[in-house]
């Protein structure tokens with residue numbers, strides 16, 4: 379059997395056991411070369427037309443990784459004042475930030491307006507609110523094209539049963555509100571869902587969106603959303619998203635639009651999050667106890683659902699490697715095992731009955747493809763501290779890019795008694 383971390387030299391010149399000892403576990407570890415290669419790939423998807431990929435920072439909001447995205451020529455999108463603030467802190471100029479919220483307060487919209495950040499409005503009421511706050515301004519509207527796609531019901535972000543966007547039949551109402559407040563609808567955006575390895579649903583959505591775009595005048599930007607998938611089953615040789623053929627097919631759709639509108643070609647945009655960062659991150663966790671319970675073997679680690687929520691939230695699969703004395707265990711006895719965290723929930727499982735090398739107390743568990751929606755979705759549940767994050771730099775050396783939270787920080791919001 380192969381080991382992804384060893385074959386890809388994920389830890390560079392560092393030994394994962396030494397990293398775990400130095401920084402403690404659970405520990406997020408990222409590989410800079412891997413991250414940059416994925417960022418470069420999305421930045422270069424369209425070369426024939428004006429194009430920008432926005433890094434969707436909800437996938438990973440580490441400041442060092444945001445700076446990397448900026449260096450790789452990506453714009454970024456934000457969901458909240460916190461995310462906009464972090465992007466500004468990372469050095470993104472306002473005109474490279476796109477605020478794509480839903481159901482936000484007047485104060486949050488005002489923050490974007492004050493910072494000159496292009497904002498997408500997700501409902502007619504929010505558009506109306508934006509109009510009252512910023513008459514004569516420019517904005518985007520999020521259209522829900524009525525169809526969605528994705529690996530799990532909870533990540534399908536368009537379609538008739540989701541909360542997102544404004545339905546196409548409300549386009550005239552958009553124009554009425556725009557007229558009332560003298561707003562320029564300079565952009566339309568959509569995001570149909572997440573984690574598709576077959577690009578067809580995205581391409582269908584692009585084609586459909588270009589049809590919808592024809593209802594709008596003077597669009598400066600058309601944003602097709604994100605969702606490109608990554609091979610979470612890479613140890614079983616799952617094929618990666620084929621960027622080259624995707625890029626050709628995407629360009630062909632834009633060709634058809636450009637032919638119809640040769641004098642009015644907007645800047646095309648997309649919003650990939652996961653693709654940029656998922657494969658460039660792993661989590662190292664320590665096995666603290668193993669046991670048999672009614673015929674099942676459990677390996678209990680410190681990677682709880684507070685550290686990685688995806689398996690509990692979406693039943694997501696993450697490949698797992700076992701490391702012993704700093705080396706991947708690939709040969710020898712294998713057995714079916716439930717790898718669990720240390721959280722008081724029966725859903726706190728990284729995998730169920732998976733065939734893995736026989737796990738012993740003291741081993742390290744390495745969870746692959748954890749760079750997206752990993753740390754950014756982690757929490758203090760069960761009053762556990764947020765993990766540290768380490769980057770393996772291009773030189774192959776470890777660099778701490780977020781230290782572990784302290785108990786003082788976790789409790790700092792309580793008033794003094």
Ligand SMILES: Cc1ncc(COP(=O)(O)O)c(C=O)c1O
Nearest residue numbers: 434569572604605649650651652
């Ligand atoms: C509006 C929007 N854009 C982009 C993304 C990024 O999606 P992904 O990480 O699958 O590329 C999301 C994810 O939920 C989103 O809601």
